[in-house]
Amino acid sequence: MAKRRVLLVDDSRSARYALKILLQKHECEVDVVDSAKAAIQRINETTPDVVFMDHLMPEMTGFEALDVIKSDPKTAQVPVVMCTSNDELPYQIEAREKGALGILSKPGTPEKLAAVLIEVDAVIAKNAGGKPAVPASLSGIVGSGSSAGGTTAGMQEMLDGLRAELEHSFASKIEEQLVKLRAELHSRENALAQALIQKIAKDVLPQMGAQIEQKIMQRLGK
Numbered sequence: 006m007a008k009r010r011v012l013l014v015d016d017s018r019s020a021r022y023a024l025k026i027l028l029q030k031h032e033c034e035v036d037v038v039d040s041a042k043a044a045i046q047r048i049n050e051t052t053p054d055v056v057f058m059d060h061l062m063p064e065m066t067g068f069e070a071l072d073v074i075k076s077d078p079k080t081a082q083v084p085v086v087m088c089t090s091n092d093e094l095p096y097q098i099e100a101r102e103k104g105a106l107g108i109l110s111k112p113g114t115p116e117k118l119a120a121v122l123i124e125v126d127a128v129i130a131k132n133a134g135g136k137p138a139v140p141a142s143l144s145g146i147v148g149s150g151s152s153a154g155g156t157t158a159g160m161q162e163m164l165d166g167l168r169a170e171l172e173h174s175f176a177s178k179i180e181e182q183l184v185k186l187r188a189e190l191h192s193r194e195n196a197l198a199q200a201l202i203q204k205i206a207k208d209v210l211p212q213m214g215a216q217i218e219q220k221i222m223q224r225l226g227k
Contacts, residue, residue, distance in 0.1 A: 008034040009125065012051070014044040014070070015059035015088065020111070024057065024088065027118050041070035048080050055125045057109065060089035068103060075104035084128045086121055088113070 011033045015021045018039075025035045036053065038044050041062050048056065056074070060067040067087055074080045084106040089096065092110035100108055106128060109121050 008032050009122075009129065010051070010054045011035045012044060012047055012053040012056045013037045014039075014041060014056060014062075014067070016040060016062045017059070020059065020088075024113050024118075027113055027115060028057070030115070031118060031122055041065035041067060044070055045073050048074060048083060049077075052080070053083065054129050055106075056083060056085045057088050058085050058105075060087055060091065068100075071100075071103050071105060082132055084125055086125065 009032065011028050013021055013025055013028065013035055015024070015037075016039050021037050021039070025037060028035050036047065036051065038047055041058070042065055044056065044058065047053075058067040058070060067089070071085055071087070074083060074085060081104075085104065086107055086109050087100045087105045088109045088111060090111045092108055097108050107121055107124050109117060
């Protein structure tokens with residue numbers, strides 16, 4: 006698939022760098038600016054495929070920039086993802102009501118970004134009149150012979166692929182924990198076995214020895 010042209014807007018240099026690296030790993034060509042005003046100017050100049058917009062910035066907030074972008078017919082179709090540490094439901098609702106495609110909660114992770122990019126690809130494909138392309142990170146999971154005939158089918162296919170990828174990741178982590186648990190249980194079993202042997206040697210064997218001795222004396226008639 007062609008690289009997505011991403012405009013990343015954040016006044017934090019470290020945040021820009023971290024998200025830029027993640028986006029590049031997902032086959033994105035990333036342009037960066039450090040303010041909402043600069044973002045509006047850049048969007049009008051280059052028309053990116055998607056904008057990742059920080060919420061809290063000086064002079065103009067992400068929501069204020071979103072209002073400008075969505076009110077201009079030339080840029081209204083550009084999907085905007087809000088990047089924020091506030092991922093509570095009221096904020097998500099407000100963001101979508103203002104026209105945001107979705108939320109990428111900070112700090113961003115490969116899993117969070119992959120889920121957001123599925124929505125982004127669906128909108129890009131819709132704007133282009135095509136069907137969603139499978140993200141490169143999932144290309145080995147979602148088969149090339151799929152018969153997805155439209156946006157809905159393609160979305161479902163990609164969601165299934167993402168789910169499989171995440172399940173595989175979680176399964177590996179669970180297996181690691183099970184291995185540790187088995188080792189711990191084995192260690193405890195050994196300790197219990199040793200304690201049982203000591204109990205037998207201390208309490209049971211002397212009693213058995215006394216009983217055997219008594220039976221021998223009885224046989225001898227003593």
